[in-house]
Amino acid sequence: MxxxxxxxxxxxxxxxxxILSGGLLLLLIxxxxxxxxxxxxxxxxxxxxxLFHYNSSETQHQIIRSLRVPRVIAxxxxxAAFAVAGAIMQGxxxxxxxxxxxxxxxxxxxxxxxxxFAFMPWLSYNSLILFSFVGAAIGAFMVFGVSSLAGxxxxxxxxxxxxxxxxxLLTALSEGLAIYFKLSQDLAFWYAGxxxxxxxxxxxxxxxxxxxxxxxxILLSKSITILSLGDDIAVGxxxxxxxxxxxxxxxxxxxxxxxxxxxxxxxFIGLIVPHLVRFLVGVxxxxxxxxxxxxxxxxxxAADIVARTINPPYETxxxxxxxxxxxxxxxxxxxxxxxxx
Amino acid sequence: xxMTVAEKRKRSRRxxxxxxxxxLIFCTFTYSVNAGYSKLPFLxxxxxxxxxxxxxxxxxxxxxxxxxxxxxxxxxxxxxxxxxxxxxISGNGLADPGILGINNxxxxxxxxxxxxxxxxxxxxxLFMPLVGFIGAILTAFVVYGLSYSRSEGLLPNRxxxxxxxxxxxxxxxxxxxxxxxxxxxxxxxxxxxxxxxxASSWQYVFxxxxxxxxxxxxxxxxxxxxxxxxFGDQVxxxxxxxxxxxxxxxxxxxxxxxxxxxxxxxxxxxxxxxxPHIARKLVGSAHRWxxxxxALSGGLLLLLAxxxxxLxxxxxxxxxxxxxxxxxxxxxxxxxxxAK
Numbered sequence: 205m206x207x208x209x210x211x212x213x214x215x216x217x218x219x220x221x222x223i224l225s226g227g228l229l230l231l232l233i234x235x236x237x238x239x240x241x242x243x244x245x246x247x248x249x250x251x252x253x254x255l256f257h258y259n260s261s262e263t264q265h266q267i268i269r270s271l272r273v274p275r276v277i278a279x280x281x282x283x284a285a286f287a288v289a290g291a292i293m294q295g296x297x298x299x300x301x302x303x304x305x306x307x308x309x310x311x312x313x314x315x316x317x318x319x320x321f322a323f324m325p326w327l328s329y330n331s332l333i334l335f336s337f338v339g340a341a342i343g344a345f346m347v348f349g350v351s352s353l354a355g356x357x358x359x360x361x362x363x364x365x366x367x368x369x370x371x372x373l374l375t376a377l378s379e380g381l382a383i384y385f386k387l388s389q390d391l392a393f394w395y396a397g398x399x400x401x402x403x404x405x406x407x408x409x410x411x412x413x414x415x416x417x418x419x420x421x422i423l424l425s426k427s428i429t430i431l432s433l434g435d436d437i438a439v440g441x442x443x444x445x446x447x448x449x450x451x452x453x454x455x456x457x458x459x460x461x462x463x464x465x466x467x468x469x470x471x472f473i474g475l476i477v478p479h480l481v482r483f484l485v486g487v488x489x490x491x492x493x494x495x496x497x498x499x500x501x502x503x504x505x506a507a508d509i510v511a512r513t514i515n516p517p518y519e520t521x522x523x524x525x526x527x528x529x530x531x532x533x534x535x536x537x538x539x540x541x542x543x544x545x
Numbered sequence: 546x547x548m549t550v551a552e553k554r555k556r557s558r559r560x561x562x563x564x565x566x567x568x569l570i571f572c573t574f575t576y577s578v579n580a581g582y583s584k585l586p587f588l589x590x591x592x593x594x595x596x597x598x599x600x601x602x603x604x605x606x607x608x609x610x611x612x613x614x615x616x617x618x619x620x621x622x623x624x625x626x627x628x629x630x631x632x633x634i635s636g637n638g639l640a641d642p643g644i645l646g647i648n649n650x651x652x653x654x655x656x657x658x659x660x661x662x663x664x665x666x667x668x669x670x671l672f673m674p675l676v677g678f679i680g681a682i683l684t685a686f687v688v689y690g691l692s693y694s695r696s697e698g699l700l701p702n703r704x705x706x707x708x709x710x711x712x713x714x715x716x717x718x719x720x721x722x723x724x725x726x727x728x729x730x731x732x733x734x735x736x737x738x739x740x741x742x743x744a745s746s747w748q749y750v751f752x753x754x755x756x757x758x759x760x761x762x763x764x765x766x767x768x769x770x771x772x773x774x775x776f777g778d779q780v781x782x783x784x785x786x787x788x789x790x791x792x793x794x795x796x797x798x799x800x801x802x803x804x805x806x807x808x809x810x811x812x813x814x815x816x817x818x819x820x821p822h823i824a825r826k827l828v829g830s831a832h833r834w835x836x837x838x839x840a841l842s843g844g845l846l847l848l849l850a851x852x853x854x855x856l857x858x859x860x861x862x863x864x865x866x867x868x869x870x871x872x873x874x875x876x877x878x879x880x881x882x883x884a885k
């Protein structure tokens with residue numbers, strides 16, 4: 205088993221364990237900080253009181269409980285979701301440029317949400333999430349459908365091009381709906397990656413899906429590692445590649461779909477985080493996936509804190525911050541790995 | 546000059562292609578004048594071409610429908626020629642001005658402009674195309690700069706990937722601005738970006754025409770260079786073409802054409818991709834023919850898209866850019882799946 209030895213050699217479990225434990229601690233501290241900063245600055249001690257000695261007659265406690273805490277939780281949830289979705293896609297497609305935004309999933313989700321806004325405004329949040337999954341599936345199906353028609357020769361560049369074409373089609377359709385039904389700016393606010401208006405009811409709707417998908421991702425992680433070595437090797441090692449691919453794609457659709465349904469199409473989290481994590485912990489997806497969840501949650505929360513303090517009282521959408529970090533990173537990856545592209 | 550039978554046949558096929566395309570354009574043109582919220586009798590439409598219809602019809606035709614139709618034709622032709630050049634110099638059949646981020650660049654500039662000059666007065670609106678033009682040109686320079694490498698020159702794949710990435714960054718900046726715009730101005734921007742041929746009056750036709758004539762003529766003079774470049778950089782260099790310099794000049798022409806078009810029509814993608822492909826299917830690969838055929842089919846496509854968009858949900862309309870994307874994206878995916 206040459207390959208499994210190689211994986212062991214190129215894996216740094218100590219670093220991974222450090223990221224998981226230390227990362228969670230840092231995440232907790234950042235979360236407290238994130239609750240405290242905003243349009244109205246609040247003392248950390250007040251935050252503590254609001255969380256553990258809640259007094260419903262105090263305005264600050266109310267702000268914390270009804271606005272700040274759900275927002276911080278949503279940041280972490282979508283960060284973890286996008287990052288793990290990206291990690292799985294990069295693993296199973298062996299495409300260093302894979303990301304739910306670049307491969308059409310976000311645009312598909314947005315398209316379905318635009319349809320729901322236009323034709324079924326009465327839908328509950330829970331059904332909206334389900335439609336968002338379906339939308340992500342449509343986007344993914346189109347991109348990967350094209351790539352499977354092209355045979356095995358679909359290079360990462362071509363996949364990204366297919367993603368761009370599918371995204372521009374679905375975005376054009378969403379724009380058409382938005383303009384016709386005069387929903388443009390409603391959708392734009394929501395596209396802008398706003399976590400500002402997240403409510404407890406939304407979080408209640410997404411957490412079972414998120415938890416289920418993350419557990420499934422961890423269960424699949426060993427098989428994803430084997431798949432990331434290449435289909436031939438995976439088959440040689442007795443892996444049921446088709447099953448693993450389909451199961452992984454379902455997990456990705458759920459993760460991307462629910463994240464988009466909360467914040468709109470935020471790209472590049474799923475591109476950046478797995479690269480960062482692979483650089484730190486090595487090539488074993490049993491470590492990459494949980495570490496991506498933690499790092500993704502941390503970075504998204506940090507980005508959101510930056511987003512609302514950079515130019516108060518305006519909110520800067522986190523999608524903007526991620527695009528401005530993500531684009532140079534994308535160009536860097538594209539240049540570095542151009543031999544395979 | 547002596548010609549073989551095969552050459553003669555090829556030549557007559559090419560000429561017939563041009564004739565048929567022109568006839569199709571004329572038919573669509575006539576139909577499009579008639580298509581819209583107020584139906585006009587066919588005879589009146591024909592009469593109005595010669596200034597002999599009644600005053601109401603004459604007004605609708607000459608002041609509203611004709612300029613819009615002419616702009617659709619010009620923009621379609623301009624984008625298709627731009628796409629022909631880009632595909633020629635990058636050696637990649639998937640190149641298109643929209644994919645290179647030019648639409649988004651123009652969009653960002655227009656957005657900035659609307660944010661700072663929200664007035665709907667005549668003068669600021671007139672400046673919108675100019676602003677869009679500048680944005681498109683600047684974006685093209687950024688994409689070129691980021692994908693150019695001193696040792697390897699201009700790599701086609703890298704040009705496309707850089708275009709996609711830069712477009713994403715610009716889209717983010719646009720998002721940043723949208724949230725602060727008041728709803729009325731936002732609607733104006735959204736319609737622009739969706740490829741509404743909004744600038745439908747004669748003054749925009751006259752603003753667009755000189756660009757297309759000058760740059761289009763220049764492009765047509767360079768068809769030989771494009772033919773030579775399609776043999777590959779090494780052969781082209783061997784044949785005495787200064788490859789990098791020619792590529793750069795042609796890139797500027799392509800961007801100039803696309804920028805001029807996008808500035809009056811808003812974000813219309815895929816025409817620059819489809820036009821040249823259809824042309825190569827119809828007339829082969831000699832750029833002299835490809836460019837003319839692409840211009841005609843691009844104009845026809847955009848006019849069709851605009852007409853269909855006006856017909857589907859009256860009295861409202863679907864913008865040409867959206868119709869083009871609905872047709873163009875599947876075609877792009879088809880080409881992508883087929884390409885080796």
